Amino acid sequence: MSDTGPAKVPEYPDKIDAAVLKIAGVVVLGSIMSILDITVVNVALPTFQAELGVENYSTVAWTVTAYTLALAAVIPLTGWAADRFGTKRLYMLALALFTAGSVLCAAAWNIETLIGFRVLQGLGGGMLMPLGMTIMTKAAGPERMGRLMAILGVPMLLGPILGPILGGFLIDNASWHWIFLINLPLGIGALVYALRVLPSDSPQPSESFDFLGMAMMSPGLALFLYGVSSIPDAGGMGEPKVWATMLVGALLVIAFVIYSFKPKHPLLDLRLFKNYNLSIATLTMFLFAGAFFGGLLLVPTYFQQVEGATPLKAGLYIAIQGLGAMLTMPIAGILADRYPVGRIVPVGLLLICGGMFALATIDADTPYWTFFAPVLFVMGLGMGLTMMPLMTSALRTLQSHEVARGSTLLNITQQVASSAGVAIISVVLTNQMKDSQAVQAARALAEAEATGTQPDPAVLDFVQSLGAQFESVAMADLAAAFAASFFVAACLCVVALVSSLFLPKKQEASHLLDDQGQPPVLIH
Numbered sequence: 001m002s003d004t005g006p007a008k009v010p011e012y013p014d015k016i017d018a019a020v021l022k023i024a025g026v027v028v029l030g031s032i033m034s035i036l037d038i039t040v041v042n043v044a045l046p047t048f049q050a051e052l053g054v055e056n057y058s059t060v061a062w063t064v065t066a067y068t069l070a071l072a073a074v075i076p077l078t079g080w081a082a083d084r085f086g087t088k089r090l091y092m093l094a095l096a097l098f099t100a101g102s103v104l105c106a107a108a109w110n111i112e113t114l115i116g117f118r119v120l121q122g123l124g125g126g127m128l129m130p131l132g133m134t135i136m137t138k139a140a141g142p143e144r145m146g147r148l149m150a151i152l153g154v155p156m157l158l159g160p161i162l163g164p165i166l167g168g169f170l171i172d173n174a175s176w177h178w179i180f181l182i183n184l185p186l187g188i189g190a191l192v193y194a195l196r197v198l199p200s201d202s203p204q205p206s207e208s209f210d211f212l213g214m215a216m217m218s219p220g221l222a223l224f225l226y227g228v229s230s231i232p233d234a235g236g237m238g239e240p241k242v243w244a245t246m247l248v249g250a251l252l253v254i255a256f257v258i259y260s261f262k263p264k265h266p267l268l269d270l271r272l273f274k275n276y277n278l279s280i281a282t283l284t285m286f287l288f289a290g291a292f293f294g295g296l297l298l299v300p301t302y303f304q305q306v307e308g309a310t311p312l313k314a315g316l317y318i319a320i321q322g323l324g325a326m327l328t329m330p331i332a333g334i335l336a337d338r339y340p341v342g343r344i345v346p347v348g349l350l351l352i353c354g355g356m357f358a359l360a361t362i363d364a365d366t367p368y369w370t371f372f373a374p375v376l377f378v379m380g381l382g383m384g385l386t387m388m389p390l391m392t393s394a395l396r397t398l399q400s401h402e403v404a405r406g407s408t409l410l411n412i413t414q415q416v417a418s419s420a421g422v423a424i425i426s427v428v429l430t431n432q433m434k435d436s437q438a439v440q441a442a443r444a445l446a447e448a449e450a451t452g453t454q455p456d457p458a459v460l461d462f463v464q465s466l467g468a469q470f471e472s473v474a475m476a477d478l479a480a481a482f483a484a485s486f487f488v489a490a491c492l493c494v495v496a497l498v499s500s501l502f503l504p505k506k507q508e509a510s511h512l513l514d515d516q517g518q519p520p521v522l523i524h
Contacts, residue, residue, distance in 0.1 A: 022197045023139045027132035029190045030095060032159070033183055034125040037102070038067065039163025040179050042318075043300040043311045047176045050450075052111045057301070057433070058229045059111060061426035064297060065225060065419045066115045070122025072415035073218040076267050076408050078130045080209040087138075088198040091131045092191060098124030099187025106180040121180075130411070135198065157329060161322030164300060168315030213256060213267030220252025221416060225423040232430040268412060269405040272398070278406060280502045281341075281394035285410060286417040287496035288349065288386055292379075294421025295356055295489030296321065298429060299376070302482045306364055306475060320373055324380020332385045333392075341393035342503035348385030349497040355379035356490035362483050364475040393503055421489075428488050432481030437462060438474040439481065 041063055049060045082090050101121030108114035170178040227246030234242045260266040273279045296318075303314040328348075335344050358375045366372065391410060398406045433439045441459045448455040463470050 020139050023135060023199075026091075026190065026194045026197050027136055029186070029193065030091070030128040031132055033095075033098060033186055033190065034128040035159035036163045036166065037098075037121065037125060037180075037183065039159050040167035041067070042297055043164045043167045043304075043315045044171060044176050044179055045297075046301050046304045047171055047311060048111065048114065051176065052108075052114065054111045056232045056430045058232050058423070058426040058430040061297070061422050062115045062229060063111075063118050065229070065422050067118045067122040067125070068415045068419040068422070069218070069222055069225070070119045071126035072221070072412045072419065073214065074123050074126035075130060075411050075415070077209065077214070078127045079134075079404065079408070080207070081127075082131060082134060083207075084203055084205045086201045086203045087131055087135055088194070088200055090127065091135065091198065092194050094124045094127035094131060095187055095191050095194060096124070097121075098128065099183055099191070100124075102180040102183035102187065106177040126415075138201075139199075157322075157326045159322075160325060161319045164315035164318050165312070166315070168310065168312030171311040173312075207265040210263055210265060210267040213260060213263070216252045216256035216259065217267060220249045220256060221419070222249070224249030224253065225419060228427055229423050231427050232434060268409055269402075270409075272402060272406055272409060275398060277396070277504055278394045278398065278409075280499065281390050282410060282413050284345065284349075284496055284499040284503065285390050285394070286413050287492060287499055288352070288390070289414045289417035290421030290424070291356070291489045291492035291496060292352060292383060292421070293418040294423075294425035294492075295359070295486055296379070297422055298425065298482055298485055299359075299372075302362070302479075306479050306482065307368075317368060317372065318376060321376040321380040321383070324377040324382075325384040326380075328381045328384030329388060332388050335385075336389040336392040340504050340506050341389040342500070342505040344389045345386055345393070345500045345503055346497060348382040348389075349493065349500050351378050351382030352386065353490060353493040353497055355382065356486055356493050360483050360487035360490050362479055362486070364472070364479040366479075421492075425485050425489055429481055429485040432484045433478065436474075436477035436481065438466070438470065438477045441470075442474040442478075 045057070045060050045063070048054065048063060049057065052060075054060045078090070085093075098121055101117055101119075101124055104117040105114060105121060108117055166182075167179045170176075170182065223245045227242050227244070227249060230239070230242050230245065231237065237243055256267075257270065260268055260270045273282070299318050299321075300311075300314040303309040303317050304311065309317065332344060332348070355375045355378050358371075362371075394410050395403055395406050433443075441462050444455050444459045445463070466473055
């Protein structure tokens with residue numbers, strides 16, 4: 001086509017036509033696959049731990065940490081690769097990579113291979129959402145973006161609700177392998193659909209990619225969090241496996257931060273932190289995401305390990321949190337357009353803090369309907385009032401040419417924070433479990449029964465010393481371990497709440513449209 005960019009603007013019809021809806025269908029399908037796979041695994045962690053013979057919860061939690069770290073690693077690569085290879089080809093490659101990673105996850109024979117294949121899956125999944133945003137921006141035009149984004153928002157709202165339920169259903173009625181294998185027909189269908197529907201585009205290589213920055217950031221974060229996760233195995237910070245990996249990881253991250261101010265096009269543009277709103281919003285996002293996602297990951301595990309719920313029942317139990325978020329997320333978008341986010345986000349974080357401190361009081365007999373259901377629902381309401389307004393605050397005052405880099409910075413912050421939160425909170429839980437002799441004895445008995453071996457005589461002596469009270473003591477200690485972990489997450493929520501008090505209290509003018517009145521493409 002020989003038309004210039006601005007000349008195409010009048011050609012967009014006002015109504016959502018069939019051609020755009022078809023493209024939206026491809027994007028929504030890819031989004032569903034990516035978002036469901038973040039949440040579907042949450043209910044499977046106890047199953048992984050039992051069936052793959054994993055001793056520590058902090059190790060099995062790496063099936064989540066590795067996936068979100070891979071998402072963070074690939075986000076800044078996506079914009080550069082889309083310019084160089086074309087969005088259609090890259091989107092289809094992302095679908096193929098995600099589908100192949102899913103099949104390999106289903107074929108994993110131990111926890112190490114499962115974690116490795118989750119990285120591959122995350123590399124594909126991490127490209128699907130930002131590429132989908134780009135494809136939709138180009139297809140819809142500025143006047144229809146709001147309506148199209150509402151369609152794209154459906155998977156974001158339904159993922160936290162349907163993911164755990166679907167995961168629980170598949171584990172209960174088939175096996176854990178099927179939470180990954182279900183992506184095979186979806187992936188093949190999405191590939192065929194994308195091939196037929198997505199318009200071809202010509203690659204237009206733009207700026208260079210910061211490979212050196214990526215070589216420092218991604219391994220640095222992975223090594224540091226691996227060191228943190230190794231603390232329970234090593235029995236403390238004294239082992240080289242812990243302090244050496246944490247030190248090397250920290251040095252790589254520090255080197256990355258120093259280096260990032262030198263290139264013209266860095267992997268992450270840390271110069272944007274000169275913008276006060278972006279800095280406060282990013283800090284609040286980091287603290288919130290780490291505390292919220294790290295803490296909430298433990299809830300389905302509590303239901304299964306303490307209350308004896310099936311994976312499906314655990315998935316149904318936590319769905320109410322997603323319902324709460326679904327109610328307030330659209331409202332938060334409207335409020336963010338009318339009121340300063342400094343008056344919205346603290347309310348959401350206050351609800352989350354209250355819910356997390358409530359979870360810190362649980363015991364082995366805490367009821368679901370009169371305690372967990374209202375607490376999780378309120379936390380969902382808080383989550384819906386927090387996420388999108390924080391994004392809005394961070395991007396609203398950036399210039400149009402800065403928005404893509406700001407969006408990349410925020411998305412990576414969220415994924416890195418989630419990874420760090422999961423790693424840290426799971427280590428707290430694992431250490432709390434190790435401190436309980438009753439919990440360790442119960443695990444030793446279960447392992448002996450599973451392997452057909454005799455437990456250690458010291459374990460049998462301890463069990464006999466407690467007599468009929470052994471099971472209740474073990475369950476009480478296990479519940480207390482979860483409560484202590486939730487308390488740590490609650491304290492982090494309080495720090496996030498304090499940070500949110502520095503968000504702007506006055507409505508800021510937006511600079512999101514460029515000189516032609518076009519919205520920027522939100523990947524870099």
